[in-house]
Amino acid sequence: MYTVLGSGVDSLVIGFCVSQYRDIESFKILEQAKTDAGEKLFGGKGTSITWFGKPFVVHARGTKGYEWVLENGDVSICIARKAEGGRIYPEIYVTFRAEYLWANTARTAVYDIKHWIGTWAIVVGDKVSRCDLCIDLEMNMPSINLAQDVVTRARGKTEYYGSLPAEHYVNGQRDTGYRFGQGSIIGRIYDKSLEVVISQKEWFQTIWSTNGWNGESAITRVEFQCRRDFLKEMSVDDFWSLTERMGDIWRYCAQDWLTIRTHGNDSHRYRWAMKDWWNTITNSFDLFGEAYGIVRYKKNSFRYEHLMKQARGVLLTAAAVCGVSLGTNYGCKQIDFETDKWFNSKEFKVEVQNRMALVGGMKEEKLPIIVMEAIKLGGQLIN
Template sequence: MSKNEQSQKIADDEILFASQKRTDFVVDKNLADVQSAPLCNTAPSKYSTTEVLRAGVDSLYLSFRGELRVPLLHKLDELKEIAKGARCAEERQPTLQLAGVPFKVHAKGRHVYPFVISNKHFSVCIAGSSGFKAPPAYIEISSELLTKYGYENCLDMARTLAKHIFTDCDGGSISRFDLCCDFITELDWLSVPSLAWVCRSKKRSEYRESNVLTGYVFGAGGDIVGRLYDKTHEIELTEKGFFKGVWREFGWDGEQRVWRLEFQVRQQVVKSIDCTTPEMFIELMNSVWRYLTEDWLSLRDVLPNDKNRSRWPINANWQTLMQASFNLVGIEDINRARFESFPSDYSIFTGALGYLTSFMAKNEFSSLDEALEHFQQSAQQHFEHDEKRVGTLEQYVSKKLAEKQTKFVQLVQGVESEK
């Protein structure tokens, strides 16, 4: 296909998408009433075995425009060079403080951005010149932060960071968002016939492990990507165990498999539905979800005698998911002036004392004071003689401390921007 044909196809697809969008993409102050209204195909069915636990924003990508702080760019340039040289394990990666929060400075940029800084909750790309065509700063907010502290609170945090990057900047624009819904169900996905899935994209992938279905992906590589997958299985493979505590807050029994329906919406679609303004997105969130789960992707009850699949009734379980309501608050107390993501004292002391009592048993110490007195000396000797270790005990501690300072961060909101 030629470039002209490709451009024409993209244009045609945009026109098709715009012409077939739901009319409730406009700002509707009565969205709460719309959400509770019966669906267009059938009334909500009593035969649904699906129950929604929670729904929310899973990822948020914000771009900011304004005048970058020149001293900050000089500092980033300096720290990036240090990061390039810190190749050995014993060398400490440089960190940068923004709004009282430590960020790791990366040795490499990302795409067209020469500077990248990150910690557990934020990844920030920063331009290096005034002639930059893309937005000068790009902030990605983590799923954990959005889940725990809510959309509006996280937006305020990102704007606080932006004030420390720019001398003057706008309120940010949404470049991409992910909406998700976590639920439990008795529906056997393997029993769902392939024809029952009705999607605007022709791309669909199915994932299994030992003949156990773990999920689907719809529209991979497109401006909208839908994912339906076993979230409990996914968090067993990742560091997202915090979701278990979140689900329990919403009534999860700790045993049932939790599934997630998630949609990734990229910039082209974000613009077409007027969701670039963060405040406008708040108004449109439920309408966007309704479009994604009814017009873009849906699960239907197959009618063999009707070849028009768009007329097939929506499956009762899917209707339950369509009616998920998006609140914007997190499970934490978002009225606090700061957020903390450090481990609890319980986990710190339980973990530390677990290893310390093992040290006591191995070395036949009977008292805690005696063990503490010898612990540092034994650790020093270990680093001096163990062939697997590179560097000294002091270098190792310094390196691990720097990692924890960027992993467990504390952000004080309302901090005045740097002069």
């Protein structure tokens, strides 16, 4: 039996779309602070200011289209000069620091910052760019055989870690961590008790002690870094939808995308028994909220306009074939009759329903059991 000593959002990046800044004159303070920071010799770290009641350090340079970069112990904020309602990119880009998230919960931290931003800007929406979910287990850092223990459906099928890039980290004779994947999902398993000491995040020890930690046993963290492309495939756009999907995101990551198993004799590797400690990880999705059975929807690259041009060409040829001997009018009427009969048939609608799963990138073996059972009872997949 493994004890969970902590779970939550460890990193969060959100872009806020702004239609208008309430007082553009207030930005003169940022402009001056940025200028002052640039004039400091020998690599000054910025200029300290208080802006709308919060202390910040303003950097000497902006970044990637953002004019001002502000930082404090809670957040890093990038601000664009012009407000365009998020038409090009979110005007305000906020990175929440781990200590702020753990001290307040992600929901409270986001609502507090959004309320503060609302005092100097009109926020019309938000977009989640990155979210890291994690669980801390009271256990020694496991030794994982990358060639045998790691089973994944990262490529839409059950296989070893071979198609999922993996890295193994050691410190002397001690395993310190593993990293899996790249791009929109990255999984990490590492010695958090060691990392806390190295990074001077001893405040984590207070959280663990509150949940029953004895102050000595090792802590292993399992963490999934989720970026925007994957989040969109899990029906996440804004922060509200993220709070509704966290349970499903963890379930997908720890049940479908990555699993750590005991090597067995069954040729179907996904039937191998999970490691006891990974069972705890898999079954802890409810720590992030209710799981509704949401399916990862990975849209394939089909272009509607291109398909319609192809269909038009085929219908033109079919009409010409019918009209060669009987005339143009007959050929067009015959095609109209055939297509109308087909489009309104029950069989056509069933075929469309089946093709939707293919177009959406949802293969049958990837559907959760609850969804498969619903389809058997007459349920339908809808876009």
